[in-house]
Amino acid sequence: MTRNPKRPRLTFTVQPETAPGEVLEDLAALMPSRLLAAADRERTYFDTFDWRLYRGGFELAQTRAGTHGELRVEPRDGGPPRSARSRGPGFAWDLPEGWLRELVVPLARMRRLLPRLVLRTRATTLEAIDAEAKVVARVVLEEGKACLPEGEAWPVQTTLRVEPLRGYEPCAAEVARQLAALPGVVPLKGSTLEVGLRAVGWWPGDDPSSPASDLHPRMRADQATRAVLRRYLGVIEANEDGVLRDLDSEFLHDFRVATRRSRSIVGQMGDLLDPESVAAGADGLAWLGSVTGPLRDLDVFLLRFREEELDPALGPLQQHLSRTRQRERRRLLRALRSPRYTELKRSWLRELDTDTQRADPPADASRAIRTVARERIARRFERVLRRGAKIDAGTPARKVHRLRIQCKKLRYLIDAFGPLFEPEGTRALLKRLKRLQDTLGTFNDYEVQIELLEHLAGEMKGDTPESARALLAMGRWQERMRADMVVERERFARRFARFAADKGVDALVPREDDVGA
Amino acid sequence: MKVLATYNYKGGVGKTATCTTLAYLAARDGLRTLIWDLDSQGAATWTFRIQPSVGGGARSLVRGAVDLRAAVKATDYENLDVLPADTFYRKLDIALDGVEHSEDRLAELLVPFRDEYDLVLIDTAPTMSRVAESVFFAADALLAPTIPTPLSLRTLAQLFLHLKKKKSPARALPFFSLVDRRKALHRSVCRFAEEQELGFLQAEIPYSSAVERMAVRRQPLHVFAARDRAARAYRSLWEEVQERAFRAPPQTPPTRGRIRALMSEARQASG
Numbered sequence: 177m178t179r180n181p182k183r184p185r186l187t188f189t190v191q192p193e194t195a196p197g198e199v200l201e202d203l204a205a206l207m208p209s210r211l212l213a214a215a216d217r218e219r220t221y222f223d224t225f226d227w228r229l230y231r232g233g234f235e236l237a238q239t240r241a242g243t244h245g246e247l248r249v250e251p252r253d254g255g256p257p258r259s260a261r262s263r264g265p266g267f268a269w270d271l272p273e274g275w276l277r278e279l280v281v282p283l284a285r286m287r288r289l290l291p292r293l294v295l296r297t298r299a300t301t302l303e304a305i306d307a308e309a310k311v312v313a314r315v316v317l318e319e320g321k322a323c324l325p326e327g328e329a330w331p332v333q334t335t336l337r338v339e340p341l342r343g344y345e346p347c348a349a350e351v352a353r354q355l356a357a358l359p360g361v362v363p364l365k366g367s368t369l370e371v372g373l374r375a376v377g378w379w380p381g382d383d384p385s386s387p388a389s390d391l392h393p394r395m396r397a398d399q400a401t402r403a404v405l406r407r408y409l410g411v412i413e414a415n416e417d418g419v420l421r422d423l424d425s426e427f428l429h430d431f432r433v434a435t436r437r438s439r440s441i442v443g444q445m446g447d448l449l450d451p452e453s454v455a456a457g458a459d460g461l462a463w464l465g466s467v468t469g470p471l472r473d474l475d476v477f478l479l480r481f482r483e484e485e486l487d488p489a490l491g492p493l494q495q496h497l498s499r500t501r502q503r504e505r506r507r508l509l510r511a512l513r514s515p516r517y518t519e520l521k522r523s524w525l526r527e528l529d530t531d532t533q534r535a536d537p538p539a540d541a542s543r544a545i546r547t548v549a550r551e552r553i554a555r556r557f558e559r560v561l562r563r564g565a566k567i568d569a570g571t572p573a574r575k576v577h578r579l580r581i582q583c584k585k586l587r588y589l590i591d592a593f594g595p596l597f598e599p600e601g602t603r604a605l606l607k608r609l610k611r612l613q614d615t616l617g618t619f620n621d622y623e624v625q626i627e628l629l630e631h632l633a634g635e636m637k638g639d640t641p642e643s644a645r646a647l648l649a650m651g652r653w654q655e656r657m658r659a660d661m662v663v664e665r666e667r668f669a670r671r672f673a674r675f676a677a678d679k680g681v682d683a684l685v686p687r688e689d690d691v692g693a
Numbered sequence: 694m695k696v697l698a699t700y701n702y703k704g705g706v707g708k709t710a711t712c713t714t715l716a717y718l719a720a721r722d723g724l725r726t727l728i729w730d731l732d733s734q735g736a737a738t739w740t741f742r743i744q745p746s747v748g749g750g751a752r753s754l755v756r757g758a759v760d761l762r763a764a765v766k767a768t769d770y771e772n773l774d775v776l777p778a779d780t781f782y783r784k785l786d787i788a789l790d791g792v793e794h795s796e797d798r799l800a801e802l803l804v805p806f807r808d809e810y811d812l813v814l815i816d817t818a819p820t821m822s823r824v825a826e827s828v829f830f831a832a833d834a835l836l837a838p839t840i841p842t843p844l845s846l847r848t849l850a851q852l853f854l855h856l857k858k859k860k861s862p863a864r865a866l867p868f869f870s871l872v873d874r875r876k877a878l879h880r881s882v883c884r885f886a887e888e889q890e891l892g893f894l895q896a897e898i899p900y901s902s903a904v905e906r907m908a909v910r911r912q913p914l915h916v917f918a919a920r921d922r923a924a925r926a927y928r929s930l931w932e933e934v935q936e937r938a939f940r941a942p943p944q945t946p947p948t949r950g951r952i953r954a955l956m957s958e959a960r961q962a963s964g
Contacts, residue, residue: 246723258772260724274724274811275811306742310743341766342765
């Protein structure tokens with residue numbers, strides 16, 4: 177998201193030798209205006225852990241206004257900001273009804289809005305006025321400090337922002353033109369949030385759960401595999417705090433995805449590493465997968481209550497799921513606070529950081545990663561095609577499940593090593609694969625949820641009219657999901673045909689900039 | 694988007710003061726608010742120091758040929774915009790004459806604002822005209838400031854009858870304004886309205902010179918006299934309006950019998 181080029185540039189800063197206050201005074205001398213008394217401002221910027229609002233084109237700041245909190249949304253394309261009275265945000269769906277909730281819910285969805293930056297500034301406002309003393313534009317000078325929540329404060333770049341008013345846009349453009357012409361005033365790139373984060377050495381927009389690739393095509397395959405696994409361990413650690421504090425369901429989801437990716441890469445590339453360490457790591461990762469699974473299954477279920485319009489008679493089921501979730505959460509916390517988990521991370525990191533080669537390295541270990549990865553992706557791709565071709569309307573669910581696992585393995589290989597190839601080809605291959613996986617994933621979710629409903633029905637007592645109604649509604653729900661599974665099978669046939677007819681691994685061509693590698 | 698209109702056939706009862714004050718309070722609460730100053734005198738537009746100009750003409754407006762969104766001006770206050778008055782509004786009535794389903798025209802003109810604003814407040818001229826009828830169909834609720842005098846009650850009774858006759862969907866929300874509790878007549882009229890359950894809002898706006906000063910300061914009341922008793926009363930009124938206009942189920946409007954009692958009381962008191 178960049179500034180709308182049709183809008184004039186309205187944000188400036190001053191060069192170090194220029195006094196910002198004098199700039200405002202110089203500007204005031206050029207037009208009818210009034211200078212307001214300087215005021216302290218404190219803004220806390222909120223966004224999800226993976227910057228969903230920012231990436232969606234908005235910045236959300238909380239300010240204090242009298243006894244009330246105020247949330248201010250600033251569009252990143254330079255559009256006019258809007259404010260609404262509200263207490264500090266938690267989940268988007270807890271915001272008061274109105275335009276703000278309608279804007280934020282589709283972006284943040286199930287992710288909690290967390291404080292990302294605190295900005296404390298001294299703001300001086302110059303109001304440009306017309307002959308009726310009506311404000312036609314504002315220029316706000318801000319100087320101050322920024323800090324990450326609970327972090328050290330750093331001075332931010334002085335900003336001069338021209339704020340346009342609807343119906344008076346030409347006036348704002350004229351004010352900006354005059355401001356830009358003043359000595360010592362230079363255009364400033366970035367929004368208030370970006371300027372603040374720049375001051376503390378951060379940049380918004382990065383998804384901590386999708387780490388950037390730092391692989392080189394000529395890297396030894398064993399070193400590259402270690403590098404990939406190190407990154408996944410980083411993702412696990414980045415999400416750990418959110419899991420422990422139960423900030424939102426996606427921390428656990430991303431934690432689990434990184435664990436699964438690690439397991440998958442260990443399974444498919446682990447022969448290049450030290451067998452003893454790999455075996456220990458694989459055991460530990462399998463354990464981590466099993467201790468996080470039950471809570472994630474419950475989260476998926478509970479999210480359906482949030483995001484779908486389910487039968488209101490299922491209320492008692494929702495309560496039962498919430499109670500069960502508490503129990504599972506305690507179990508997970510015990511696991512994540514156990515010496516076994518600490519030791520797993522420590523020893524796994526030690527193995528991944530060690531650059532020693534195994535005593536009897538297989539030939540692939542010293543070959544270039546791009547060659548090895550391409551061969552292994554091709555092998556997995558063939559396996560998916562073979563298994564997929566055997567699936568028809570009568571194939572048992574467990575065989576569909578096995579194909580789903582094969583697709584996942586292929587997906588994780590491409591996710592890890594796809595950046596070594598031309599992005600266009602990788603994207604095309606991933607797109608078809610994702611569509612196939614969506615169908616298989618939905619099919620599997622229904623199967624898991626039908627089974628879980630069966631189990632929960634056994635736990636719930638039908639001794640009150642409400643719970644009896646809930647049990648009946650659960651039965652109806654199971655029936656609906658069975659019918660949806662049939663639809664997903666039909667969808668699978670279509671999507672698989674498209675997937676099989678595609679270019680396949682031929683889509684993976686070396687990047688042009690390192691063909692000789 | 695909710696639409697409120699301030700309306701009373703009588704002039705000088707506090708329509709514009711109510712419109713500008715409630716709009717300011719709504720905007721301060723975070724509602725994206727638009728005032729449509731439909732009174733060609735343009736008092737609300739004047740209060741916010743905005744030029745009274747929409748452009749086009751009455752017939753173009755009625756035909757939908759005027760880009761009303763382009764005419765909107767921001768006030769000095771966040772979340773609060775004004776669709777200004779224009780002198781051609783005087784001719785709106787004639788322009789609406791002969792137009793099929795003219796009562797729906799204003800509601801149709803507001804459609805482009807549906808996603809932009811949470812609340813539109815229409816300040817209506819004190820006339821019983823086609824424009825007023827169109828407002829009755831565009832608004833979710835009509836706020837009717839009423840001075841506690843027999844003649845004002847009589848005017849209110851006429852409004853009730855008119856709404857009934859036209860089958861307007863708008864809720865009528867009368868409330869007393871310019872109340873001077875030192876006057877026995879004001880006290881007795883307020884008591885009468887309560888006894889007859891005429892659906893008056895609880896909040897009543899006392900007479901206050903601060904309200905008159907709005908036209909001198911050209912600012913909303915709460916900007917310069919937030920602690921004035923009229924300002925406090927308007928705050929209560931705003932709370933109550935939100936409840937009665939948007940949240941509570943619609944109340945049964947006064948029956949014809951009650952309206953007749955209202956007319957007769959007004960006749961006796963004035964006779």
